[in-house]
Structures are given as C-alpha cells and as structure tokens.
Amino acid sequence: MRIVCAGGGPGGLYLAILLKLRDRGHDVTVVERNPAGRTYGWGVVFWDDLLQALQDSDPVTADDIRRHAFGWVDQVVDVQGRPTAHLGGYGFSMSRRRLLDLLARRAVDLGVRVEFEREVEDPGQLDGADLIVAGDGVGSRLRRRHEDRLQTAVVVGRNRYVWLGTGKVFDAFTFAFVQTDAGWIWFHAYGFAGDRSTCIVECAPETWAGLGLDRLGADASLRLLERLFERPLDGHRLLGAPRDDDRLPWLQFRSVTNQRWHHGNLVLLGDAAHTTHFTIGSGTKLAMEDAIALARNLHEHADVQPALEAYGKQRQTALLLPQREARLSAQWFEQVPRYIDLEAPQFAALLKQRRSSLLARVPPRGYYTLYRATEESTLWRRLWELVRARRRGRYVRRRA
Numbered sequence: 001m002r003i004v005c006a007g008g009g010p011g012g013l014y015l016a017i018l019l020k021l022r023d024r025g026h027d028v029t030v031v032e033r034n035p036a037g038r039t040y041g042w043g044v045v046f047w048d049d050l051l052q053a054l055q056d057s058d059p060v061t062a063d064d065i066r067r068h069a070f071g072w073v074d075q076v077v078d079v080q081g082r083p084t085a086h087l088g089g090y091g092f093s094m095s096r097r098r099l100l101d102l103l104a105r106r107a108v109d110l111g112v113r114v115e116f117e118r119e120v121e122d123p124g125q126l127d128g129a130d131l132i133v134a135g136d137g138v139g140s141r142l143r144r145r146h147e148d149r150l151q152t153a154v155v156v157g158r159n160r161y162v163w164l165g166t167g168k169v170f171d172a173f174t175f176a177f178v179q180t181d182a183g184w185i186w187f188h189a190y191g192f193a194g195d196r197s198t199c200i201v202e203c204a205p206e207t208w209a210g211l212g213l214d215r216l217g218a219d220a221s222l223r224l225l226e227r228l229f230e231r232p233l234d235g236h237r238l239l240g241a242p243r244d245d246d247r248l249p250w251l252q253f254r255s256v257t258n259q260r261w262h263h264g265n266l267v268l269l270g271d272a273a274h275t276t277h278f279t280i281g282s283g284t285k286l287a288m289e290d291a292i293a294l295a296r297n298l299h300e301h302a303d304v305q306p307a308l309e310a311y312g313k314q315r316q317t318a319l320l321l322p323q324r325e326a327r328l329s330a331q332w333f334e335q336v337p338r339y340i341d342l343e344a345p346q347f348a349a350l351l352k353q354r355r356s357s358l359l360a361r362v363p364p365r366g367y368y369t370l371y372r373a374t375e376e377s378t379l380w381r382r383l384w385e386l387v388r389a390r391r392r393g394r395y396v397r398r399r400a
Helices: 010-024 048-057 059-067 094-107 206-210 217-227 283-300 304-334 344-352 365-400
Strands: 002-006 027-032 043-046 070-073 075-079 091-096 111-114 131-134 153-156 158-167 172-181 183-193 196-203 253-258 266-268
Touching: 002 010, 010 027, 010 094, 010 283, 010 365, 027 094, 027 266, 043 094, 043 183, 043 196, 043 283, 048 059, 048 283, 059 094, 070 183, 091 183, 094 111, 131 253, 183 206, 196 206, 266 304, 283 304, 344 365
Parallel strands: 002 027, 002 131, 027 111, 075 172, 131 266
Antiparallel strands: 043 091, 070 091, 153 253, 158 196, 172 183, 183 196
16 A cells, blocks of 8 residues: 555654554655654653553554653642642653654664655645555645545633743643732642653633733743742743744644544544643553554555544544543643642542543532541452451461
C-alpha cells in the first residue's frame, strides 16, 4: 500500500513505524508542515500503561523512550497561604521535541520518508495514495473538508490557558493557585528534563482580561506571571514563544469529537479525531494508541474499508471513558471558585476527585464528607480482609 500520514506528531510517526514493521513493502510517507525540530508545547506526560503498549508493539521505540524519560513522583497542591497537600502517584514526561526526534529517527531507519515544511490541505494533493491519514491536529484541514460526512463537533471551553516552560525543575506534578485582585490564576507544572519543566497557566476569562493578559505583549505577560508565581517558581523565569503579533498564544480548549472516523480513503488519527482536556494528560498516549489500533486493523483485514470501520468503532469505544473524564476535569477547573475556599486537604481531595460526575451536583463540603466516609470504609474493609486472610493462612498451616 501507498500510505501518506499528514502530520508528523507522535501518532503519525508511530503509525508509520508500525506499518513498516508489519510490512516492509508498504510505501509510507509522513509529511509535516513545520520545519524539522520545530514543535508546539514543551513536555508531554505518560504512564506505565503507554510504556507497556509500546513495548508490546515495538520494543526498540519503547526502550528509547524509557531511556530518555523524566520520572516525577507525587502530585502537589499548593494554594497560596495554605499548607501544601500531597496526592501521591508518579508518572513520566519527556520533551515533545525529543520524543518526535526519536520517533522520526526510528521511522527513517525503517524506510519511511519524512518530509518537513510540506502543507497538505486537500487530499487531491496526495493523488495516488491508497490511504491518507489525517494526523494534522485539532484544527485538521483535511478533516474540515469532510466535517459534514464525519459529523464533527467542536465545543470550545471557557477558561484561557497558555503552554509555557520554566527553568525550575518540578520533581512532582504541581498545581499552584495564586489569588489576584482579578481572581484566581493557577498553573499545572511538571519536569521533563534535568533543566526544564512544562508550566501551563490557566485562569477564567474575567481574570485573564482583568490582569491585562488580553492586551499585554509577550514579554510583559511573562514578567507579570513571574511576579504572580514568584514563590512557587522560586524566582525562576518563565519561557514562552510569542505569536507573530508579539502576544502569548493563549488558547481556549477545543473538545473535538467525530461520529465517523473515515471517509473514502481518508482516516482520522489523534487530535484530528478526538481531543481530551490537558488536565488529564492523555493526548500523546491516546494518539499513539490510535496508531497501534489502526496498524493492527490494516494488517488483520484484507481490504482497507473494513479495516477503517473496525478501527473507528474500537477507538470510539475505548475513548468513551477518557473523554468523559476529560470533560469533567475541564469543568472542575472552570469552577475553581466553587472549591477554592475549602481547607487545603479538602480542596486537594476534590481536585483529585475532579473526574467524578457526582462532584458538581453535591455541595463541596458534603461531597468531601461522603468521600472521607467512603475512604475510611474502604480502608477498614481492606484491613478486615487482610486479618481474615492471615487467619485463614494460620488455619491452613495448622490443618497441614
């Protein structure tokens, strides 16, 4: 088959790798609009489940990613003027640029053509391709040409956010909230290298405008944010890439869904097919899982159309829970004032519980009471089960 992946993100590059591994006879090309080495964002996060999926699909890529991954431990909730709360957990992160470099190198080694600075807006530009994979992101131009047939829906979130970097290395995934005269503003931060962290700043639109972030130039915006977050940043600088108009690239999150994932020989992958809010950190994981599923179905089906049908159905089913959780998580952060007056342990617990559909329908303190009762009940049940197991063990040994 002649296959063209439009978009050189993690999903498109990993799909190209898997297609070549399954059949070296495939003619696979990845085309990317940006120059080599240029990408948006700073670091990406992932967990053990993605590493295991990569190990099962291509151990060489999995080992490369594992070797270059940055490990963070714990989740820290820092609300101005209150004791720091810890939520536990661990995960991995990596520079998005390094991840793309690793994947591109592996793809080229396997015989994939990777072409940079090439824009594809119309499938007609790829005449002769048996399959065109639209992995060109949330604003996919290829998808937009067929949105009626694909039944695309885009819902725009309320909050404003911007991806930044910082020289402070966060060894724990950190949520830091700061109160201003215009309202609360916060960041989500995690290290991804020995000298860099991702720092996503978020706030309500009223706070964004009230602080003048809708009008300030990039440098003035960064200096203002550094002053606001001076304590959690330990005085480190914030780093950002301004737009052509010298403004920071503030965004409103776009939740993308599609009822159908393919039309003719065009198939969607990654953010072109679906988005999940950055507060659950699953974008890279889900795009690479799309690639695994698409490569598998193309290999298992003799014809392309049944393969694309099966792929779409499988991935839509797999995404039901992540998309639901992402929607609830985004809504929680859009309602920060509802929870921010709670004591530190309560606020942190409800942040951890933000994917619960019940949380928005129950008064915060009432929900926390239910949560603690459930936690204590679960703890006592587990202790009792452990005691019973030990008693059974002693009984079995006596009988023996």
